[in-house]
Amino acid sequence: MDAITQIIVSAISSGTPLLLAVLGGILIERSGIMQLGAEGLMLMGAVTSCLVFIHTGSLVLAILCVLAVSGVLGVLHGFLCVTLHANQVVCGLAMTIFGAGLSAYLGKPVSGQPLVGAVPKLDMPWLEPVPVIGQIFAHMDLFTWLSFVLVLAMHLFIHRTS
Template identity: 45%
Template sequence: MNNIESFILSTLSATVRAGTPLLFAVLGTIFTERSGVMNLGLEGFMLIGAIGGFVASYQTSSLLAAILVAMLAGAILGLVHAFFTVTLRVNQIVSGLAITMLGTGLSGLWGKDYIGVIARRFEPIKIPVLSEVPYIGQILFNHDLLVYISFIMVPLMWLFIYKTRPGLTLRAVGESPDAADAKGINVFAVRYFYTILGGSITAIGGAYLSLAYNSMWIENMTAGRGWIAIALVLFATWDPAKALI
């Protein structure tokens, strides 16, 4: 392999890693916005997931605990967003921006004692056989566990949204809440559930930054990735398969 090929493969492999936090954020937001709740708070969700996961990893040395704490933090923030937008019917744009500010502030306050320390991180795992495939193996199958989970989530989400009854319910609530309500579907409950679920998945994207992409907490480490993810949701037309591309 010459230097040019090696550079291209390394660049493409790095692109997959760099895109993983965005993919988690986009997938989570697809769930939320498919239910009819706009979410502009991705930056806040990712930051709260990043610091929550990092603190849990530092305190327990358990990566499973780190991901669960990150998801819990995202779920709580999702509950706040759902309460304001679904129950109180606050303007969804205003609520999303408030969530961004809340997540940014809380993560900065929570993380001020953890700046500069190192926590346990996700290490690359070579997939047997697949990682040895020329070119493709190095690009796709020589990453950490969270990258592989993001790959698996895409087809599972696509099948769920388009091929299952709960997915049909989700789309019905988002596209025509009045018709869904007439069919006896609890629109409030569906929107609450998917706003909370979407928040927890988005928070994994933030946790990826502090537990895999880096192994430390840096204030405002998302660096605008949440805003990029919002644009990607629109480009993907709320479709998980397009989101992966």
């Protein structure tokens, strides 16, 4: 793999968490809520997944815990904004500051520890001979492929349903 191909693969892999957050943000915005706390949710999800994976070694349990933590913080934001009629901008920014601070505090003991083999790669050797895109997409991980499927599903959901 040449240097340009490696840069493209790294860019796609590094952009996958951001893409997933953007897809969630699009759904939130379409529902009529302004969620400025997405960064706090991402930080809390990241530190939760690292802590759970380091202590249990289970990727499935780490994902379930991330969903639980993000769900609780989302419900808290919804409760504050919808039920208590708090300002969405203020609540969102408070969630970002809260998530950044708490994730930095909780993640301090495991900072710098490698997560070996956390996400399985989907090797598709039949894709390698395809010019240009073959080497880029032949060895992507599971979440990257899932994000591509979710982009298509979101497009269909937003533009083809009522």
